[in-house]
Each structure stands twice: as structure tokens, then as C-alpha cells.
Amino acid sequence: MKFSNEFLFGAATAAYQVEGAWDQDGKGITNWDEFTKIPGKTFEGTNGDVAVDHYNRYKEDIALMAEMGLESYRFSISWARILPNGTGKINQKGIDFYNKLINECLKHGIVPFVTLYHWDLPLPLEKDGSWLNKKTVDAYVEYAKVCFEAFGDRVKHFITFNETVVFTALGYLTGAHPPGITNDPKKYFQATHNVFYAHARALIEYKKLNQYGEIGLSHVFSPAFSIDDSEENQFAQLHANQFNTNWFYDPILLGRYPEYVVHELEKLGYVPEWTQEELDTIAQAAPLNDFMGLNYYQPQRVEKIDSSFQSKELTRENSTGSPGNPSFDGVYRTVKMDDKRYTKWDWEISPEGFVSGLKMLKEQYGQIKLYITENGLGDEDPIIEGEICDIPRINFINDHLVAVKAAIDNGVNIKGYYAWSAIDLLSWLNGYKKQYGFIYVDHQNGLERKKKASFHWFKDVIATRGEN
Ligand code: BGP
Numbered sequence: 001m002k003f004s005n006e007f008l009f010g011a012a013t014a015a016y017q018v019e020g021a022w023d024q025d026g027k028g029i030t031n032w033d034e035f036t037k038i039p040g041k042t043f044e045g046t047n048g049d050v051a052v053d054h055y056n057r058y059k060e061d062i063a064l065m066a067e068m069g070l071e072s073y074r075f076s077i078s079w080a081r082i083l084p085n086g087t088g089k090i091n092q093k094g095i096d097f098y099n100k101l102i103n104e105c106l107k108h109g110i111v112p113f114v115t116l117y118h119w120d121l122p123l124p125l126e127k128d129g130s131w132l133n134k135k136t137v138d139a140y141v142e143y144a145k146v147c148f149e150a151f152g153d154r155v156k157h158f159i160t161f162n163e164t165v166v167f168t169a170l171g172y173l174t175g176a177h178p179p180g181i182t183n184d185p186k187k188y189f190q191a192t193h194n195v196f197y198a199h200a201r202a203l204i205e206y207k208k209l210n211q212y213g214e215i216g217l218s219h220v221f222s223p224a225f226s227i228d229d230s231e232e233n234q235f236a237q238l239h240a241n242q243f244n245t246n247w248f249y250d251p252i253l254l255g256r257y258p259e260y261v262v263h264e265l266e267k268l269g270y271v272p273e274w275t276q277e278e279l280d281t282i283a284q285a286a287p288l289n290d291f292m293g294l295n296y297y298q299p300q301r302v303e304k305i306d307s308s309f310q311s312k313e314l315t316r317e318n319s320t321g322s323p324g325n326p327s328f329d330g331v332y333r334t335v336k337m338d339d340k341r342y343t344k345w346d347w348e349i350s351p352e353g354f355v356s357g358l359k360m361l362k363e364q365y366g367q368i369k370l371y372i373t374e375n376g377l378g379d380e381d382p383i384i385e386g387e388i389c390d391i392p393r394i395n396f397i398n399d400h401l402v403a404v405k406a407a408i409d410n411g412v413n414i415k416g417y418y419a420w421s422a423i424d425l426l427s428w429l430n431g432y433k434k435q436y437g438f439i440y441v442d443h444q445n446g447l448e449r450k451k452k453a454s455f456h457w458f459k460d461v462i463a464t465r466g467e468n
Helices: 031-035 054-068 092-107 123-127 134-151 164-172 185-208 231-253 259-268 276-288 351-365 391-409 453-464
Strands: 008-012 072-076 111-115 157-162 214-220 224-226 291-295 300-304 332-334 370-374 414-420 439-442 448-451
Touching: 008 111, 008 370, 008 453, 031 123, 054 092, 054 448, 054 453, 072 157, 072 414, 092 111, 092 134, 123 134, 134 157, 134 185, 157 164, 157 185, 164 185, 164 214, 164 231, 185 214, 185 231, 185 276, 214 231, 214 370, 224 231, 231 259, 231 276, 231 291, 231 300, 231 332, 231 351, 351 391, 391 414, 391 453
Parallel strands: 008 072, 008 414, 072 111, 111 157, 157 214, 214 291, 224 300, 291 370, 370 414
Antiparallel strands: 300 332, 439 448
16 A cells, blocks of 8 residues: 555544643633543543643653654644633633644644544533533634634644534433433434534634635544345444434535434434524535544444344443444444454454445545544553554554555545554543553553554554555
8 A cells, every 4th residue: 555645644632531731720620520530430430630641741742753753643622721611711821732732743744633622521511501502502613713713823624523423422322421411312412413503603613714724523433334134234224324424424514414314303302403593504514614534443233123122231331332232212233243353342343344434425425525533443552571562553553544545546535544542541431441552651650651563663654655
């Protein structure tokens, strides 16, 4: 495989997972600062108070990324550093921090790719109804404008939201994310609509500023495949893709909700409360999307179920990604298959699913501009004679890069690839045990950074454009 010189090789992180410094320099408290303090909510009580202290060690981290040859760094801004109460008074020290981070990237020739919302919501907004309250939409637009005005002269790639489905589904269906509500599809669909509306308004504001950069949104990309050719399981595939892909992609790319899902929601009584003005805004904003970000970890294997199906009890460990759980409407469930490969956390390893899914996406939406904004392997990396030998990660990323190249050769318009993650960080549900980084962080030894085998390998991939 050989990638063009324009293709961006990057890696990603998110503020809550790396920064730490949870109350430093005037930062406000967020939903996650609070949620992780509730007993039993996180893995062994881990939280992001210190995380890997990227806030104080960003120079060292960016220098390592530069040494790796990283061409772009995707990170998120913590809303509560900029607007500690979510709205109103700006915290200049928060602006200063991100200016320093952005300038440090630019100094090393690294393109900053900035996510505005990677799940950490200022606590006053969380308490006032979170994403169910339309005031949160107004506050988000205010926050987005502050960021465009402060950083848009140097940041030319903005992502409005990271993975709408995750923070809404885990917030209102499984309860694994704040606000920790379980089994409430009505709220789940309302929150998704409010986020699409916020995204649309932010896009319109961004374009008014004429900053000549790109803006888009990053979605989970988890295409559903039927476990066999039977009619009922084929139906399960269609249904799952309508709910998990089309419901999220259509409003962004086509400016309207998929009729099939709206019809199903009407039957169930879960149609969100929306106004014509909101729907018009979503339609108006659709052509303003410059790209779509895809976060791919695994596909879903689905089978049809009937009402007698007993769901697996949802726990923190199995509520994301793991097979066995029914859809919220009890139509299908995800299945672990004997002939597939899985990670220690039961996430399927499937570069083939990536290629097939990208083909499906192109058939439905045409040649939209895409960035793979996350892809990576969560593992417990072995340390052998002091070296971090993360060979499975090298194989995983290599196989997925081959898949990306195959998709490009098939006409899919992919402009960059961001490994998750640049550096080891806090996993939302698995603490520090599940590692993803090219850079190891030694929690027993003052958070010392060490280069993993994958660091050297990725450096070589970038230097040779993947040819070796
Ligand atoms: C994505 C999130 C990331 C990251 C990743 C790995 O959904 O955008 O923030 O957490 O998943 O997830 P996990 O840490 O649960 O394995």
C-alpha cells in the first residue's frame, strides 16, 4: 500500500481522557468530573482528575508525536475550561492553554484537528437537563463561536461532536455515561435530535465567519451485517443500519431524518419534539458539511429476535461494543460469532467489515469526503525486558490501513487516518487497564512516557507513506 503525500496520518485523544488538571486554572466542573466520583460508575473507581496530565506535559507529548512524524493531532477542547459555567464568562486561562497547545502543534508542523465536544459537559448544563434541554443547544452554539473566534485563524479542521450515538445511548439507554439514565428511548431520541440541531447551528455560524477551514462531525461507524442469508436476519441488518447509521448520518449529510425510522418511532411514541424551524435548520446546514469523520472499531453482527428473548444484564463492562444485547426496541440483537476474531473486551476485529461498510456508505451517500477519525486496538500491552511489545496493535492498525487503502482504490474519498490513541489514556469504562496508545504512560513511575514498539512502526509507516 502506498498513500499519497496529501493523505494525513494522525492520532487522536480527548480532553477528559488525557488532560487531568480537572480544577486547574479556573476550569469548571463537568458531568464526567462528577459521574466518575459516584461509587460503582467507573472501572475500579478510576477517574480523569489527573489522567495522563497532558495539560501540564503537552510539550513533551507533542515533541514525541513530532518525533513519530505525526502529521496531524486530533484533540478535543474541554468546554468547561473555556466557559466554566457552560455559558457566560470566558476563562482566559482556558483559551491560553489551547492557544499554547495549538501553537506547539504548528511549531512542529502538526495539523491540529479539533473536536469541540467529546462528551465532557459543564456541570451547570448537565444539571439543567443536559442535551434534553434546548438551552444546552444555545450554550453549545455560544461555546462553538468562542472557539472559532479564538482558534479559527490557526485551526482549519473542526469536528463539532464526537459520536452522537455513544453519549446519548449510554446516557439514556444503558446508563453507563452521564446522566446515567437507563432504558429511556424517548429521551435518547430527543437528545440525538437536539445534538443534530446544535451541529447544524454551529456549522452555519462557522461559515458566517469565512475562516476558510473545514468543519464536520465524527460518527461511530459500526455497519451491521446479518449473521446469515435468512430473510429475518436480513431484515435485522436493514433495521439495525437504519437506526444506527441512517438515523445519525442522514440528518447530517442529507438534511432530513430517514423515513423508515421516523415511521417506527411514530409507532413507538418516540418521535422527538422538534419544530419546523429546527428541521429547516438541519436541512439548511447539510450542504455546509465539509467532511464526515468515521470512528471505526468493529462491525455489528445481528440476528432477529422475538419478544421472548431474555436480554443479557447490562453492566459497565458489557454495555459498549460487546455482543449479546438486544436493540432498544427488541427487534434484533448483536451476536458473537465463532468464526470471528475478538479483542479481550469482545470487540470484533474485522478489517473486512471496514471495507464492506465503506462500500455500503459510498453506495448510499456518494463520494463524501471522509476522515477516519478513530481506529485502534484496546489491549493490555505486554512489557518484555522493559520494552512495550504491542505487536497485536501493529497488526491491527496495519490491517486497517490496508482496508483504508483498498477503500480508496475503490473510489471511497478518504483523506486521513487517525489512530486511537496518540498516547495511553483513560478509557471511559475500563480505566487505565485498556491501552490504545503509541506512547506508554507509566502510572507506577510518575507518568513517565515510553515509546512502544508501535511508535517506531508507525513512524516508519508515515515516513514511507505505508510502502514498507
Ligand atoms: C470511542 C471514543 C473514544 C475512546 C474509544 C475507545 O467511542 O470516541 O473516546 O474511548 O471509543 O473506547 P474504550 O475506551 O471504551 O475502549
